[in-house]
Amino acid sequence: MTLHLLHFSVFRDARGCDAERVETDAPTPLALCAELFGAAVPAQPEAWARVAVNDAFAGWDVRLAEGDTVVFLAPSAGG
Amino acid sequence: MTLHLLHFSVFRDARGCDAERVETDAPTPLALCAELFGAAVPAQPEAWARVAVNDAFAGWDVRLAEGDTVVFLAPSAGG
Amino acid sequence: MTFLLSAEPLDAAACRAALVALAPPGAAGGVVAFEGLVRNHAEGRSVESLEYHAYDALALSEGSRVMDEARERFAVEAVCAVHRTGHLALGETAVWVGAAAAHRQAAFDACRWALDEVKARVPIWKREHYADGPAEWVAVPRIAP
Amino acid sequence: MTFLLSAEPLDAAACRAALVALAPPGAAGGVVAFEGLVRNHAEGRSVESLEYHAYDALALSEGSRVMDEARERFAVEAVCAVHRTGHLALGETAVWVGAAAAHRQAAFDACRWALDEVKARVPIWKREHYADGPAEWVAVPRIAP
Numbered sequence: 001m002t003l004h005l006l007h008f009s010v011f012r013d014a015r016g017c018d019a020e021r022v023e024t025d026a027p028t029p030l031a032l033c034a035e036l037f038g039a040a041v042p043a044q045p046e047a048w049a050r051v052a053v054n055d056a057f058a059g060w061d062v063r064l065a066e067g068d069t070v071v072f073l074a075p076s077a078g079g
Numbered sequence: 080m081t082l083h084l085l086h087f088s089v090f091r092d093a094r095g096c097d098a099e100r101v102e103t104d105a106p107t108p109l110a111l112c113a114e115l116f117g118a119a120v121p122a123q124p125e126a127w128a129r130v131a132v133n134d135a136f137a138g139w140d141v142r143l144a145e146g147d148t149v150v151f152l153a154p155s156a157g158g
Numbered sequence: 159m160t161f162l163l164s165a166e167p168l169d170a171a172a173c174r175a176a177l178v179a180l181a182p183p184g185a186a187g188g189v190v191a192f193e194g195l196v197r198n199h200a201e202g203r204s205v206e207s208l209e210y211h212a213y214d215a216l217a218l219s220e221g222s223r224v225m226d227e228a229r230e231r232f233a234v235e236a237v238c239a240v241h242r243t244g245h246l247a248l249g250e251t252a253v254w255v256g257a258a259a260a261h262r263q264a265a266f267d268a269c270r271w272a273l274d275e276v277k278a279r280v281p282i283w284k285r286e287h288y289a290d291g292p293a294e295w296v297a298v299p300r301i302a303p
Numbered sequence: 304m305t306f307l308l309s310a311e312p313l314d315a316a317a318c319r320a321a322l323v324a325l326a327p328p329g330a331a332g333g334v335v336a337f338e339g340l341v342r343n344h345a346e347g348r349s350v351e352s353l354e355y356h357a358y359d360a361l362a363l364s365e366g367s368r369v370m371d372e373a374r375e376r377f378a379v380e381a382v383c384a385v386h387r388t389g390h391l392a393l394g395e396t397a398v399w400v401g402a403a404a405a406h407r408q409a410a411f412d413a414c415r416w417a418l419d420e421v422k423a424r425v426p427i428w429k430r431e432h433y434a435d436g437p438a439e440w441v442a443v444p445r446i447a448p
Contacts (some may be wrong), residue, residue, distance in 0.1 A: 009428035055360040088283040184343030198329030
């Protein structure tokens with residue numbers, strides 16, 4: 001399936017772009033994170049980061065679907 | 080002796096003026112308060128009000144001197 | 159001057175600029191400002207306007223003392239306040255208190271503490287004008303005329 | 304809108320006016336406003352400037368949710384906030400949070416709570432530029448490039 005990704009903060013630095021379209025069979029954000037970032041990301045992202053699907057917070061094991069927009073959210077430090 | 084008085088709040092209402100000069104033998108603010116306001120003021124002003132002499136907070140039994148400026152301070156409610 | 163009285167309407171932006179100017183450049187990471195506004199009701203009664211009367215000399219010295227104490231008690235770069243005097247309409251600003259600090263917690267704590275102390279210690283009296291009766295001094299015991 | 308993002312410098316006076324306009328006329332007796340400014344140091348390092356990057360869609364919805372929750376938790380008339388994005392120089396305002404309430408305690412509590420929640424929950428990332436080394440994302444674990 002095709003997914004839309006937006007990248008911010010350390011995920012953007014690791015990926016080198018703001019946004020991209022990927023073809024993947026990763027069924028969940030957790031699998032997608034491992035596929036895209038591998039060892040470039042600390043293990044267990046569910047322990048230190050959040051994920052959004054279609055502009056809403058989502059679980060790391062939610063089922064991804066064709067055309068979803070996925071964003072990995074490193075801890076933020078607004079203000 | 081001659082004292083200068085400034086009046087605010089309920090003391091001004093009771094006295095009917097902003098400021099006055101009085102001739103008195105009252106040795107302390109406590110005695111002066113009784114002399115000026117008598118029964119128009121609740122008893123024991125030292126329990127509910129403060130007093131200033133020469134633009135500084137003072138005790139109710141401080142010794143008054145010729146030319147002192149005395150102000151009785153009802154509880155305030157600034158802000 | 160860290161505590162002022164003003165017979166003219168307060169300008170929050172000017173107060174804020176004066177506060178930040180008191181702090182060393184670049185040192186303040188958090189600025190907290192409180193404004194007390196004239197409300198349309200108090201203790202269940204409808205309020206139409208207010209008067210504030212200040213004992214100027216002692217209000218200025220005691221207000222400055224409160225600001226000095228706030229700087230000693232909290233890790234702040236600057237604290238200052240301005241209190242209105244005279245007649246105020248609904249919605250006008252009666253008091254402005256601001257604190258600037260490296261960290262936000264100290265700015266909140268100092269602003270709140272300074273406000274409480276100003277209200278408790280500085281000789282400024284409030285007279286409320288009501289829709290349903292004669293004006294009264296607030297928070298003072300009644301004295302027979 | 305009770306939570307906004309701005310790529311332009313924040314105008315505290317305009318933010319304050321927008322907050323007061325959200326409250327019923329005459330109902331607000333206390334207004335508390337917080338401004339987070341860019342400091343010249345952080346964790347002992349000399350900071351030269353900052354960047355804020357926001358995930359706009361989610362930042363706006365989560366920020367609005369924080370404001371809604373603040374209104375439910377505290378006895379306030381209005382709460383709102385604006386967060387900067389883009390490149391900020393020293394002294395510029397990164398975030399403005401304001402609360403208006405009948406009583407001052409609720410205004411302080413709501414402003415402080417909303418600020419803490421915005422910092423913790425809203426997806427906005429800060430990158431600090433240092434005098435002594437490369438820029439870094441703040442408060443995030445390092446990821447190998």
